[in-house]
Amino acid sequence: MKSLNIFTDRFFYPVLAAVWIASMLMLHSNFSYRRKPLPSVDLELPKNRGVQKTAIVRSSINELKSALSTENDPQDQLHILHNLGIAYYDMHSLQQGRSMLDSAVYYFMKSVEGGPEIARFYYNLGRTYTTLCNHRKARTCYEKALQIKPDHILALHNLGLVYYFEFNNPGQSNKYLQKLLKIDRDLPICNYVLGEIYLDKKEYKRALAYFINEVQTYQKLTRRKFSLPIAKKNLQYAAATAYLRMTEIFAEKIKNRQNAAAAFASYLALENNIQRKSKSLQRMKKYGFK
């Protein structure tokens, strides 16, 4: 009788295990680990809305500030200060407030004071000064960044542009931009500036080559949709003006009317500024372009 007792441990527990496991398997057999679509898929954002959104930047600022208050390592504190400067700089691009840039300068200055051996700190401080139109300080910062890291692409780029546009020094600008193009040919605006420099020197073929590079770089970048630390309108201005210069060189110097017409058509498609557009149309009338 004892051996038939279903409540003995050696009978009861294996049966219980088998029944429970089997029933659980049957109950959940339809479950999929790749259920699709998820409800939130409906909430897709337009892709052009980047990560730099006010809520995200604010959240980052809060986190970095709390990290700063708890961090004991001086080296890490410097990086946090620098990252705070970056966040405030982004906040400025969202809210357009000068106070944000002042905060960015404050944090960048602190990071530079503590870590004068890090090129990135100087570059970002310089970038903030450029936005504040304080170009002398910006130039000093870029030069310091290049003393520490001679191949700092963005510092070379910005310094080349500052020398050309703000200090009217094409020689220095040429020096830095040539160095930059040896490292990376795909950077925008610098080819345009070099084209202008060689156009002033009346080296038309060389200037044309740089303008062609500029528009090719622009096409490449816009196709890939890379976000750059350069305003899109500046990118577009450089490319449009490069097309216009190409038109002039093809029409006046190389006497290739077909290429000139194609370049001018591209210019018209790219140019957003109506005043500039109408001025160019006036100038190009003499070549028969409408």
Next chain:
Amino acid sequence: MAKKKKSRKSNRIGQPQSSPSRRFSGTPLLVFENPSGAVTKLLIVLQLLLLAYQFTPQLSTNGDNAVYYFLGKSLAKGTGYRNICLVNKPIESTYPVLTPLFISLSQFFAPTPLLPKILMAFLGALVTLMCYYLFKSYLSFQLLTPLLLLTAASGLMADYQLILMSETPYLLLTLCALFARCKSIEAPENRIFFWIALTLSVLPVHARSIGIVFSAAWITDELLQKRYKSAILHALLVGTTILLFRSLVPDSSAYANSPFLKNAYDPEMGYITFHDLKTRIITNIKVHLTTLFPRSFIPFTSSKPGAFQMFVAAGMMIASFVGWFFCFRRTARIFSIYVLFYTGLICIWPIANDRRICPLMPFLLFFFITGLTIILRIPLLPEKRFVSTLKKLSAGFNRLHLTKAKYGILWICVAIIFTMNVHYRIRNPLSPRHGTPDWKNFYSCADWIRNNTPENSVIVNRKPELFYLRSHRAGCMYLYSHDVDKIIQDMKRKNVTHVVYDNFAWTRTTAKYLYPVIASHPELFDVVYALKNPDTFVLAFRNK
């Protein structure tokens, strides 16, 4: 035989003058041979019903449970002990091998997390069964029943029985080893129990690294009992198996070093100082006493316990302490030594959470029942009786027993704790995190990655293992560093192709570490998929 019966009786705490097991032995309750066995079966069925109610096939949002699953999967595939969801599939060195081995066995039958999850939940029921076998040598039927009731109902243990973590296998192995040890002490002439106990005692350290304190407690108690041969054999066996594992797995000392690191996620930050260690211990003790132990006894979902919960939990902690202290004098001394060593270690651990208390729960509940019994037995008045009772207790409390009224008080306490635990389990049947919008968006990004990127893509995200489950793309975490260039270099070294910018409500590490990287190097990133509420992005990484 009679002698043996007597010795067992003398081990029992709260054994009344007329033993209930003897009283029931001649008159079976229904068709059961013994009432405690019948009650245990009933409780295990109840526990399984509760587990079935709470069960969800989805993997928990705890990243470790995905790691265990994929390690098991890798073993089942025959690719070795590798973390297949990480870039370059590195050999795993921080997770002990037993839990993945257990999971790998289930993968031969069904290659999804469902079966191992069900089996893990069933191990939870086996924990209650092993508690019955182990503690029936120490407690009478009247005290064993409330203990098993609380074990089966424990919300904390259930939380870890429902996810693929090593806590439940570890706990089961410790209970099995201790039970085998009890058997070997009860029947020293039967050497088979000795060898079984010795073999089982080595396994916990290979289920969880913290199992080293189990071995330390085992050796300490064996030495105190002057069983030198057993202590030496255990130490040799543990040492040999650890060395064997380390010889097979390179850099397996990483986890052992982690308590002494400043930041376990960034070992380059170096080791803590003595001052840091002191501060950490004080903080951990505070957190354990004010939040973690109360939450382990009476689980609650809010960050702080309510006044009543705190009152009950404080009572339980006091009773447990009394039980722990008194068990030092008994054959249950190994439990006290183990709990002492274990709590000592968790106080120096960098992260304090209830996960580490889970494997202690049956022992804490055992101390609670013992302690409560002792407290109820001490008469407050008159003074003479109080002193004489204390003397009796210090000599050995097995001869004392509870009156009916006091037994009623004990049951009221147990009923309150049981109700609060079951209430927590019924109210909180599923992990709510899966339903939260931050997780939905995270998994939606994983779906997008699976459908729109090549198979060899490498994705940086906050939870690479959980992300792999849906995306089928290897991934890695961003470094926990404020140096953005260091993070960029690390991403380039790992050939990262995409980055997931999450907006998890439970952590802000992405805002803290990843945001500055994207903001300071925007030329390297491009948004390719974006979701709102909360904002979550997939960014292509320009890895030149």
